[in-house]
Amino acid sequence: LFTVCGFAAKLTATLQSGDKVTPFYGENAFVDAYNAAANGDVITLSPGAFKATNIEKSITVIGAYAFSEDLSKTTQFSSPVSISGDNVTLEGVRFVYTLMIEGTDNLIVNRCWIDYLTATQKEGHKYHNNTIFKDCYINDNHAMPLSQNMVLRNCSVNHFNEMNEIGNPALIENCNVTQFAYYKSGVLYRQPYAIYRNCLLGLYNAGSASTPSLSFSAPSEFHNSCFYE
Secondary structure, three states: HHHHHHEEEEEEEEEOOOOEEEEEEEOOOHHHHHHOOOOEEEEEEEEEEEEEOOOOOEEEEEEOOOOOHHHHHOOOEEEOOOEEEOOOOEEEEEEEEEEEEOOOEEEEEOEEEEEEEEOOOOOEEOOOOOOOOOEEEEEEEEOOOOEEEEEEEEEEEEEOOOOOOOOEEEEEEEOOOEEEEEEEEEEEEOOOEEEEEEOEEEEEOOOOOOOOOOOOOOOOOOEEEEEEE
């Protein structure tokens, strides 16, 4: 009992609202801090697994770290997270479940590890606009179709499962995309429309005897980028 209570006490969420700082403890600490937060506040999380809630307020969430194989050293959410608020910043958090973007404006995601990224519409907002990912790892990216002015910078992406609209090209800079164009179960998954700068772009096949062919569809542009198998 003492061991369990001691471990739970290590989970800390600190809410900064103006000059006021309030700590919350335990696996529900983030939810409690979020419920007490107002637009513009900052929540700082210790390492550990926190229960999540949908983020509808314009807040900043800062975790301790996202990339260690020792999960006790990372800040992570133990359930899926949806972002529907505008002007949200996420930093240093590991999303081991889904991160859902719901028609937001000006979402910034820094130094985060994301297993499954997706997007959906919300009332009056078809697209998520001005979404920026920087220094992130994204395993499975399904968020492109509903994106406008999306930026990925200094990121590693395993693969994009769906393309964006031709009129909404992204900016992808200094990124490694492991499965940029690939076959899987007889389906060719193609790259998003984007301006690619200084990227490493991998060609991959799963069950096909041949390397996937590239389709350089306008308005995509490629600058100082390298393709590899």
